[in-house]
Amino acid sequence: MGRVETPISYIAKRWTPSAKTAKRAALAAVVMSVFIIVTGGAVRLTGSGLGCDTWPKCTDDSLFATPEQGLHGAIEFGNRMLTYVLSAAVGWAIIAARSLKPRRRGLTRLAWSQFWLVMGNAVIGGITVWAGLNPWSVAGHFLLANCLLTVAVITWVRIGEGDGAPRPRAPRPVRQLSWAVVAATVLLMVLGTTVTGSGKHAGDSSDVPRMPWDWSAAAHVHAVAAWVVCALAVAMFFALRVVDAPADTRARARDLLLVLLAQGAIGYVQYFSDVPEILVGIHMLGSSLMWIAVMRLLLSLRERPAGGPGIPAPASGQQPEHAAAV
Numbered sequence: 413m414g415r416v417e418t419p420i421s422y423i424a425k426r427w428t429p430s431a432k433t434a435k436r437a438a439l440a441a442v443v444m445s446v447f448i449i450v451t452g453g454a455v456r457l458t459g460s461g462l463g464c465d466t467w468p469k470c471t472d473d474s475l476f477a478t479p480e481q482g483l484h485g486a487i488e489f490g491n492r493m494l495t496y497v498l499s500a501a502v503g504w505a506i507i508a509a510r511s512l513k514p515r516r517r518g519l520t521r522l523a524w525s526q527f528w529l530v531m532g533n534a535v536i537g538g539i540t541v542w543a544g545l546n547p548w549s550v551a552g553h554f555l556l557a558n559c560l561l562t563v564a565v566i567t568w569v570r571i572g573e574g575d576g577a578p579r580p581r582a583p584r585p586v587r588q589l590s591w592a593v594v595a596a597t598v599l600l601m602v603l604g605t606t607v608t609g610s611g612k613h614a615g616d617s618s619d620v621p622r623m624p625w626d627w628s629a630a631a632h633v634h635a636v637a638a639w640v641v642c643a644l645a646v647a648m649f650f651a652l653r654v655v656d657a658p659a660d661t662r663a664r665a666r667d668l669l670l671v672l673l674a675q676g677a678i679g680y681v682q683y684f685s686d687v688p689e690i691l692v693g694i695h696m697l698g699s700s701l702m703w704i705a706v707m708r709l710l711l712s713l714r715e716r717p718a719g720g721p722g723i724p725a726p727a728s729g730q731q732p733e734h735a736a737a738v
Contacts (some may be wrong), residue, residue, distance in 0.1 A: 424511040431571065437501075437508035438568035441526060444501040445561040448494055452557065452698040455491045456608075458687040461615030463488030467538035494535055497565050502526045505567060516575055522567040529560040537709040545620045554605055559701060565707045566639045573716040576662035582657045589651060590710050593644045593668075597706045600637040601699060606630045612687060631683055638679065642672050650710070657713075664709040672704045674698060 418423075430436070456459055459671040462478070464470035464486035470489050477489035485567035501521070507566045509516065509523040533556045580587060612629040623630075649665040675698035681689035 420507055420510050423507055424515075426512045427511050427608050429508045429511055431512075434512055435568065435571045436507040437504045438523075438531040438564070438571050440501040441505040441523075442561070442564045445557070445564045446697070446704075448491075449554070449557045449561070450668060450693065450697050451491050451494055452553070453610055454550050455488055456545075456550070456615035457613050457692055458484070458488035459615065460484040460488055460491075461550075461620075462541065462618065464492070464541065465639050467541045470522060474636065484631055492537075495530065499527070499530055499715050502564075502738060505564075507570070509567070511615055512571075518575060519567065519570055520561060522570060524729070526563050526567065529556065529563060533557055533560065545615045545714050546619075547614075547623045551602075551609055553603035554608075555602065558601060558700075561700060561703060562707060565704055567710065569708065569711045569715075570720055571640065576716050578714040578716050580654065580714055581661060583655055586648070586651050586657070589648055590713055593641065593648055594706055596637065596641045596644055597703065600634070600641050601703070603630070603637050607634050608692075613689065619704075635679070635683075638672075642669075642676065645669050645672055657709065659711070661712040664705070664712045666704045668702070668705040668709055670701045671698065675702050701716055 421570045455463070460483070463481055463486070466472060469475050470485065470492075477485035491708070505528060506523040509519045512519070522688070535554060536549060536553045536556060540546065540553050543549050564568075606623060607627065609623035610625055610630050611622075612627070614622065643667070643686070645668050649662075649669055652662045652665050675695065678691060678695050678698055682688065682695060686693065
């Protein structure tokens with residue numbers, strides 16, 4: 413009995429995207445991952461978290477938002493519909509990765525893992541509605557969305573690389589410092605959920621439970637973690653110059669510092685201005701941009717110059733093509 417051909421394998425047999433097309437597909441998944449995080453925050457900040465009464469339907473009797481649910485129902489239902497747009501972007505990335513020649517199985521697995529993260533977070537979103545916007549499930553929903561963003565960024569970068577074993581582009585202590593930046597940033601984002609989970613924007617006008625600690629104290633702890641990330645990023649910036657790291661890696665460190673500067677300024681302004689919704693939304697966007705900057709810096713410290721489709725191994729001493737493109 414012959415092997416069953418799936419729609420994706422059927423397309424892959426008949427279409428070979430250019431590296432630029434595949435990279436654009438992966439970038440679309442990155443952009444939509446950021447967009448779904450920001451719009452999810454907008455749902456909470458407009459008090460529309462329970463605009464739909466249940467999940468997966470919007471009401472017990474209707475899949476769609478009803479006029480009786482008003483603007484909040486429309487906002488919540490609209491955010492649910494954006495999941496399909498995100499799924500389409502991820503689907504395009506999967507098809508593009510699978511269709512590259514020669515076939516790159518590791519890259520295809522990365523693209524497919526985005527799909528399962530989207531599905532898993534949709535379920536957590538439903539559980540969040542059933543739990544009446546329990547702050548712990550809201551935090552989990554946000555953190556899993558950032559896991560999706562992580563994989564999307566890795567996929568985007570990997571498309572511009574080969575499939576050979578990674579080779580370091582900086583000394584080991586510098587690479588270890590980059591992992592310290594990653595760990596501190598993860599802690600910073602987790603602590604950020606404790607601020608939103610105990611703060612005033614509960615996501616609905618009803619009596620939504622809050623995390624059991626003082627919001628101001630959580631904000632101060634979060635600020636300390638932010639300063640730690642900034643200190644590590646500054647150390648990384650100068651360390652890369654001391655070891656004469658490649659120019660693109662030094663540019664990634666500079667980009668991270670700029671994002672952190674803007675994010676910190678927004679964080680302090682929102683704290684001292686009674687946390688206005690618009691600034692919280694911008695801060696959430698800044699969180700995503702910060703994480704992208706951290707991941708790009710980390711990934712720029714190694715290269716995979718051989719084995720990619722249409723990407724020849726660089727000559728000795730030559731910078732790989734992806735160094736300027738990723």
